[in-house]
Amino acid sequence: xxxxxxxxxxxxxxxxxxxxxxxxxxxSAKRVGHYKWIEIKLFEALGGWVATVPELDxxxxxxxxxxxxxxxxDLWDQRLPELREMNPDRLNVPPNEExxxxxxxxxxxxxxxxxxxxxxxxxxVLIPRKIAAYTYHLNGTSTITDxxxxxxxxxxxxxxxxxxxxxxxxIQSLIETPEDAERAARRAAELEALMLRAGGITGPGTxxxxxxxxxxxxGGVVA
Amino acid sequence: MKKMFPAEELARDSRFVRNKIEDQVxxxxxxxxxxxxxxxxxxxxxxxxxxxxxxxxxxGIFTGEIQALEGAGRTTFDFDETEVPLKxxxxxxxxxWDESRHCEISVKLGDWMGSEIGEFAEQTFLYQAACAxxxxxxxxxxxxxxxxxxxxxxxxxxxxxxxxxxxxxxxxEDWMLxxxxxxxxxxxDWLRRLTENDPERRERALEFQRTVDKLFSLGGFRGENEDxxxxxxxxxxxxxxxxxxxxxxLVKVSEESKAEAEAxxxxxxxxx
Numbered sequence: 001x002x003x004x005x006x007x008x009x010x011x012x013x014x015x016x017x018x019x020x021x022x023x024x025x026x027x028s029a030k031r032v033g034h035y036k037w038i039e040i041k042l043f044e045a046l047g048g049w050v051a052t053v054p055e056l057d058x059x060x061x062x063x064x065x066x067x068x069x070x071x072x073x074d075l076w077d078q079r080l081p082e083l084r085e086m087n088p089d090r091l092n093v094p095p096n097e098e099x100x101x102x103x104x105x106x107x108x109x110x111x112x113x114x115x116x117x118x119x120x121x122x123x124x125v126l127i128p129r130k131i132a133a134y135t136y137h138l139n140g141t142s143t144i145t146d147x148x149x150x151x152x153x154x155x156x157x158x159x160x161x162x163x164x165x166x167x168x169x170x171i172q173s174l175i176e177t178p179e180d181a182e183r184a185a186r187r188a189a190e191l192e193a194l195m196l197r198a199g200g201i202t203g204p205g206t207x208x209x210x211x212x213x214x215x216x217x218x219g220g221v222v223a
Numbered sequence: 224m225k226k227m228f229p230a231e232e233l234a235r236d237s238r239f240v241r242n243k244i245e246d247q248v249x250x251x252x253x254x255x256x257x258x259x260x261x262x263x264x265x266x267x268x269x270x271x272x273x274x275x276x277x278x279x280x281x282x283g284i285f286t287g288e289i290q291a292l293e294g295a296g297r298t299t300f301d302f303d304e305t306e307v308p309l310k311x312x313x314x315x316x317x318x319x320w321d322e323s324r325h326c327e328i329s330v331k332l333g334d335w336m337g338s339e340i341g342e343f344a345e346q347t348f349l350y351q352a353a354c355a356x357x358x359x360x361x362x363x364x365x366x367x368x369x370x371x372x373x374x375x376x377x378x379x380x381x382x383x384x385x386x387x388x389x390x391x392x393x394x395x396e397d398w399m400l401x402x403x404x405x406x407x408x409x410x411x412d413w414l415r416r417l418t419e420n421d422p423e424r425r426e427r428a429l430e431f432q433r434t435v436d437k438l439f440s441l442g443g444f445r446g447e448n449e450d451x452x453x454x455x456x457x458x459x460x461x462x463x464x465x466x467x468x469x470x471x472x473l474v475k476v477s478e479e480s481k482a483e484a485e486a487x488x489x490x491x492x493x494x495x
Binding site: 040043044045046047048049050051052053054055056059060061062063064066067068069070071073074077089107108109110112 | 293316
């Protein structure tokens with residue numbers, strides 16, 4: 001029987017978490033504010049589109065995914081005060097006007113014949129960008145000091161991957177002709193150009209600052 | 224995407240058939256049918272038409288769930304955070320998921336009961352109640368009045384499932400009933416919070432709820448008598464935030480609605 005009073009290390013040998021991270025509290029809060037903003041814009045769009053799409057399976061998936069992104073917005077809303085941001089609306093902003101232009105364009109399709117355009121904007125452009133930004137945050141932040149954000153990022157990413165897969169399968173099932181494929185590609189290219197101008201969902205530096213041909217971390221570096 | 228999406232534009236595939244409630248009410252064939260003395264309108268498994276009526280009701284539930292999904296979805300989009308609290312929009316998004324699930328359950332139950340999508344016509348008056356400009360009216364019209372009716376309908380269908388020996392129907396209706404209690408409670412809670420300092424707005428919203436309740440009493444469709452096809456589920460409505468006074472008022476509204484329908488029918492007969 002092990003001796004209960006025998007000293008043991010605080011970290012088990014297999015626990016490899018470390019203190020260093022590339023985001024300070026302020027940078028982390030700023031990003032979380034942008035996450036909240038984009039999740040709100042996304043769940044509103046999905047909810048609004050439910051009435052506009054005639055395809056029954058798409059309608060039901062949009063209703064389900066609407067809640068996923070609302071839940072993400074709620075997680076980020078709850079995280080902000082924990083990052084010393086006591087006014088949850090102050091950081092609930094887009095990083096720049098270019099991302100607003102992207103969101104306006106993504107949410108613009110209204111007609112019942114535009115389901116491909118609606119889905120491509122969300123599942124081929126925005127969600128991959130969100131997965132990239134969330135993964136960058138997950139990989140870069142301190143695994144000890146910022147573990148509450150990491151926990152949320154893991155939940156959110158699980159939804160994002162599953163929703164992306166489900167949305168992509170719906171798009172593939174709706175594309176029946178070369179013309180449909182062209183429509184989808186054109187729509188993705190138009191929106192990708194807008195997203196490029198925005199620099200990602202948290203603006204330039206979403207995946208680190210681009211300097212002399214490689215990305216470098218943004219924010220308060222703790223080494 | 225435009226704000227305030229009209230009911231006429233609700234998107235459906237080619238299986239769905241839509242008609243207007245007035246077409247149904249004023250259809251002379253339906254008026255003639257309503258004159259027949261068929262005894263109690265209760266959903267009773269011993270009656271020959273029970274299975275067909277249950278299928279029709281199930282299809283009505285299905286189209287109602289689609290519109291409830293669409294209505295909740297529009298509320299997430301039509302109002303920004305300057306008009307409603309973010310938490311209310313989050314609740315509406317949650318309701319979207321619940322209604323989406325109810326549509327899935329309803330499709331499976333429709334298959335189970337032997338009906339097909341589009342077999343019965345759809346009317347859009349549920350969604351129309353979700354088109355009010357004031358979000359508080361949507362809460363009373365949809366969450367309290369229509370989701371409240373859903374509590375009564377699901378409870379009745381659950382009982383029908385138990386009486387007719389259909390455990391699948393009873394099981395599914397019980398799950399949906401749990402969600403509806405949550406939605407009605409959401410409506411009760413938000414109504415109280417949003418109108419705490421605005422009694423006039425609260426009264427307007429409750430008046431809208433009474434109007435919707437009366438419309439959906441459909442000439443005595445819902446009530447507490449043996450004759451009523453749908454019975455008021457008092458216990459579940461209490462869980463969802465309905466007071467005793469409100470329950471009594473619902474019974475009264477249903478009786479009034481029945482009396483008005485009988486008077487209208489008599490007038491049509493005299494004129495014929």
